[in-house]
Ligand SMILES: CC(=O)[C@@H](O)[C@H](O)COP(=O)(O)O
């Protein structure tokens with residue numbers, strides 16, 4: 001079964017809008033776990049526009065499911081990993097001020113640096129995942145650099161799904177099959193929602209985990225957080 005990790009960046013965006021602690025990301029994370037999600041994901045960007053460095057340390061104290069920290073592996077990120085020791089680190093090649101993640105790693109071009117970074121993260125006892133486009137060559141590169149998992153960047157799937165699901169999924173299936181053959185775990189995320197999730201996991205049943213934030217938090221405005229988590233979990237069964 002594919003596990004659900006809820007990305008709570010947008011909870012912090014709302015909290016930061018007024019400068020206080022409402023909503024509390026710590027309380028929301030605890031509730032998300034209580035409502036049945038199997039993980040919590042955060043992406044502490046350098047400008048702290050949503051999740052702050054302090055949030056990551058606070059969450060470490062309360063998260064009892066899988067804690068997944070996403071980010072570009074600069075000195076700040078590596079220090080957080082060393083001190084917080086999450087269950088999983090997802091490496092994303094984002095420049096500092098990008099609006100949101102918009103590309104996967106070029107695992108061939110960055111082979112040397114990724115190999116070193118992944119080896120030092122694994123030495124901390126943290127599972128590694130690297131964000132990649134659905135491209136077989138990039139998956140082969142991911143295998144070479146020694147990552148435990150890949151995270152398939154699903155923005156193109158989400159856009160294409162609205163036109164023709166079977167076309168949109170094709171590259172993702174090929175990439176996932178390659179990853180499975182190479183013995184790498186498979187995560188996916190970005191722009192997944194209640195419309196496109198079921199088809200993704202039906203077509204790629206060996207998917208280990210999806211991380212979902214933006215759409216899930218938007219849905220919670222209408223359905224409530226507890227119901228929303230149940231709706232997403234139902235799509236993954
Ligand atoms: C790595 C990834 O796919 C992103 O979806 C990311 O975590 C979202 O970041 P923002 O919430 O800053 O858009």
Ligand SMILES: NCC(=O)COP(=O)(O)O
Pocket residue numbers: 007041070151188189190191192211212213214215216
């Ligand atoms: N890794 C993807 C993620 O955590 C959430 O992406 P989104 O659902 O906010 O687009």
